[in-house]
Amino acid sequence: MRNPQLNAHGELQHLLTIEGLPREVIVHILDTAGSFVGITERDVKKVPILRGKSVFNLFFENSTRTRTTFEIAAKRLSADVINLNINTSSAAKGESLLDTIDNLSAMHADMFVVRHASSGAPHLIARHVEAHPHLHVVNAGDGRHAHPTQGLLDLYTLRHYKQDFTRLSVAVVGDVLHSRVARSLIHGLTTMGTPDVRVIGPKTLLPEGVEKLGVRVFNDMNEGLRGCDAIVMLRLQNERMKGPLLPSAQEFFKSYGLTAEKLALAKPDAIVMHPGPMNRGVEIDSAVADGPRSVILPQVTFGIAVRMAVMAILAGQ
Amino acid sequence: MKIHIAHGRVVDPKSGSDAKQDVFIEAGRITGVGAAPAGFKAGRVIDAAGLVVAPGLVDLSARLREPGFEYKATLETELAAAVAGGVTSLACPPDTDPPLDEPGLVEMLRHSARSLDLAHVHPVGALTAQLAGKRLTEMVLLTEAGCVAFSQADVAMPDTQVLWRAMQYAATFGFALWLRPQDEFLARDGVAHDGEVATRLGLPGIPSFAETIAMETMLALVRDTGARVHFQRLSTARGVELLRDAKAEGLPVTGDVSAHHVHLSEMDIGYFDSHCRVIPPFRSARDRDALRAALADGTLDALCSDHAPVDEDAKLLPFAEAEPGATGLELLLPLALKWGTEMKLPLARTLGTVTDRPARILGAEAGQLAIGQPADLCLFDPHAMVRISADTLKSQGRNTPYLGIELPGRVRCTLVGGRVVYEG
């Protein structure tokens, strides 16, 4: 089966998932993002690389935050950006997902940035636009499946602070079951040769057979954090804090919230990451989130550069 | 018309015979095998050289989508698909709209099917009104109208009190219950086997024990009520074990598996192929291998098509939102042959899983090739490959993971009641 994100020349046609991306492609994206970080620090933060191109942000699931980062990235590349919150428009009128895509393709879109509640939706769209080689699909998060640009920005952040992936211990903590961020990061880390990737959480929030992704599983956070170089805290959705998976947010925080005491178990220079938005006092204590080891805000800055890099590379194919 | 089928390789799974013989048909029945009956004068001679002459296939689960879902498929298209696939008798589950919970609906369906004069249609009645799992249907009257068994189709029946009473009532009259075991709560929101593929793709999972917990509940009730239960479309290794133990214990139970499930596993989902969105989900390779072995050793009694034609739009959706099901009537024979070849079984035994053995569960006069039996026959070339494609499928549903794939076994001629209903 051909990797649906690569074209016949093995170049990146779409970014759908980190799983199966060749290591060189990831490195190219991270290197290019490095050049864009410099540009975002200038007075004029724009380059003309996507001038005249139309980037459609198709958000079938609402996320102002992610949409904004893609919008900024596209605008800094001089693209025309069209934002569509589909859950409030066509879907309500019964138009099918692929009808929407056909309509927008007819408007000469060059790139679709897709956020969808259902795993695999961007794959479906990519398959559907196969006949239009100039069209590119970027997955901005699909169901529990993947959030590749978040995974890449996490990799960028780790490389920025820790350089060499092949010597790292990274712990991913919390609701792995529902997390597309966790899946993308795990695939990215294993592709980059990270020898020790750990997932930490209660059994109710770890998916069946997660160890097959190449991670070590810990239910005890203290044990799982010991000696690690980076801690990635996952967001716990409100609706999951009480119910069959967890009794309460307080109890979750007691066992799996990141506090200064727990952080002390990691290496002294360990960094703390979070994809945002944070639930302070649920998965992370404010003192840690705002503390010297937190790189949560730099992650946001790098996120723009990484998304610029992805779009620039796709547009160049 | 009297028909003489000449030079064919005649296989009767019931007796196990497999030999070059001629078959003679008069008045809708087989009147001679080998030697012609005295004074037989053929109105037509069918040259079956190079072909296998077998009983017509008996399929225990084929959705015809009528009444209510004519936009997906119609009796006409699906019964044409049946005979094109060599299927001459089939049972259809009650999940129509409205469900088959009233004698009038069953009579109407049988009447429409009879007027098409293709494959024999045996309706399975709804076990509860509206399949809602609360009130029993008129099983006696439904049986009189032609129902061969009672089922909830794929609709859950979480109230075990109702299930218990339904079994007691059915057992009173000796009716069979055909049940697909699945715990509704454990399967909630699930769309794929709860295993490594679902974890990787981020698809909500259905654990194996959703099947086996429900099965154990049903078996406990069978033990108490003595009801005859046929387990439909088992999907797990553990489910097969439970069935084996229950049979050894002497419980009146049988079981089947779908033709897709003896070949495919969770791995075949690939990159979210919605053709692999089926009920129950394709499970692990280990489960699949257990199903294959259990069908060969007789623990599983039959292979069914689990035919579920789905319109294309309903499949062109993200995996979890796509409508489950695969078209199967025209794949039943090829997939059975593929399985039999891979398991190195004699042809008569392979064909037994789609003829004689399901016919016994159906309780119908079908699935045998012997003097006196109805002349429901399937003539096929076991070596010719068929390419499964949207253009060649007769069914209105073109939804199968096998699209574009070549499979062995091309049906050349199908007879129902001594009449040629398909030639290809």
Added chain:
Amino acid sequence: MQLPDAEQLCTSLVSQLRAQVTPDTAIVGIVTGGAWLAERLHRELGLKTPMGTLDVSFYRDDLGKSGLKKQVLPSQVPFEVEGRPLLLVDDVLYTGRTIRAAMNELFDYGRPARIDLAVLVDRGGRELPIAAQFCGARLDVPAGKVLVLERDEAAGGKLVLQLSAQRRKPSSAKGSGK
């Protein structure tokens, strides 16, 4: 074909430039050949302002055709561009498109007082109205051939002109015409 000696051309450029630069002038080289040349000119001319380098990949007009090269270096402009006279340096002037991209990028840093262009070789073949004020040599190079500057690190950073028949692959090099 006989290629001129890059080191000699370099010396000639230095002498042309010496009278023209002011204490304010900043020198900016285009990666990679132009940057090597700029480094040399910066040193020989004894300029006080630190030199800048541009990687114009994000400003090129043929991205859709050639793709983004593997390693885009961050541009370095360590001085105030606003109101400053700039000396833009490249190794070979050809179609003019690289120079256009470089000027566009420079304007994203500010409004320079003026921009002069210095190149080692002008090989003709212009597709835009761009000219070099300072030029080491004019050379007719057949279309389809690629003329680039190489730096021989083993020989103490000696600059050498190289002619190759094939265009280098766009993914690994600067790409089409300079």
